[in-house]
Amino acid sequence: MTSPKTALITGANGGIGSALARKLSAAGTRLVLAGRNESRLTALASELGVKALICDFTNPDQVENCVNGALFELGTIEAAAHCIGSILLKPAHLTSFEEWHATIDTNLNSAFYLLKQLGRPMGKSGGSIAFVTSVAAEKGLSNHEAIAAAKAGLAGLTRAAAATYAKNNLRVNCVAPGLTDTPLAAPITGNESARKFSEAMHPLGRLGTADEIASALFFLLSPDNTWITGQSLSVDGGLSSLQTK
Numbered sequence: 001m002t003s004p005k006t007a008l009i010t011g012a013n014g015g016i017g018s019a020l021a022r023k024l025s026a027a028g029t030r031l032v033l034a035g036r037n038e039s040r041l042t043a044l045a046s047e048l049g050v051k052a053l054i055c056d057f058t059n060p061d062q063v064e065n066c067v068n069g070a071l072f073e074l075g076t077i078e079a080a081a082h083c084i085g086s087i088l089l090k091p092a093h094l095t096s097f098e099e100w101h102a103t104i105d106t107n108l109n110s111a112f113y114l115l116k117q118l119g120r121p122m123g124k125s126g127g128s129i130a131f132v133t134s135v136a137a138e139k140g141l142s143n144h145e146a147i148a149a150a151k152a153g154l155a156g157l158t159r160a161a162a163a164t165y166a167k168n169n170l171r172v173n174c175v176a177p178g179l180t181d182t183p184l185a186a187p188i189t190g191n192e193s194a195r196k197f198s199e200a201m202h203p204l205g206r207l208g209t210a211d212e213i214a215s216a217l218f219f220l221l222s223p224d225n226t227w228i229t230g231q232s233l234s235v236d237g238g239l240s241s242l243q244t245k
């Protein structure tokens, strides 16, 4: 598949973000990696020989500086993938206001701050933005109230932005993963019975890998797929749409 010439990856030190960084780098894309964890981000950036920008994506001023830094480094940002997120598995009555706000901030506000900064430059040059939502945005899963609200909001943001920027040839899509084996899922995957239960919940009988989600993001960012916009691509072992029992 053809790779974009340049890309900004946020959350690049995370499981899915780092898998995407390695794939795009191997395919020849010039990258800027952005994230919060300085030591892990700079280690990956020096492995790939690319620039790292430290940024807390819940801080709009830092996001503005980060996008300016990426534009300075790359000239034009042809593709951007936002691989930042968190997980909170609690029923509403046990969710504190702090947890609610932090979940919305990390998963939804961060994406808006990024889109707000990318809209003008990428609206001029065209290109592709990919967000990462969740199966919880599409299917009612118990104890997912805060994360489902944040990710469903992000799915709505994706579609509206796709409509707004279609005239600018800027495509906006998202990937909606099921439970994927990354550090984010460790509280579940680290517990044997919770892991087995989660595997059985997915019709394909296993969890996803970071590489599988990164492949879907690559697909949406690729200039081979320039007629796809406003879409949510489920990569979830069938969880959102199939019933096998």
Ligand SMILES: NC(=O)c1ccc[n+]([C@@H]2O[C@H](COP(=O)([O-])OP(=O)(O)OC[C@H]3O[C@@H](n4cnc5c(N)ncnc54)[C@H](OP(=O)(O)O)[C@@H]3O)[C@@H](O)[C@H]2O)c1
Binding pocket: 011, 012, 013, 014, 015, 016, 017, 035, 036, 037, 055, 056, 057, 058, 082, 083, 084, 085, 086, 087, 106, 107, 110, 132, 133, 134, 135, 176, 177, 178, 179, 180, 181, 182, 183, 184, 185
């Ligand atoms: N893994 C799953 O089962 C699953 C399922 C559905 C959706 N997703 C989504 O997939 C995306 C990637 O997650 P992942 O599975 O790769 O998990 P991950 O390995 O934990 O990566 C998430 C990344 O987000 C970063 N991050 C969180 N808050 C941040 C902030 N304020 N500023 C900058 N970076 C921040 C984390 O940075 P630090 O290293 O500094 O904490 C980490 O690098 C997320 O949007 C997540 O919601 C994952």
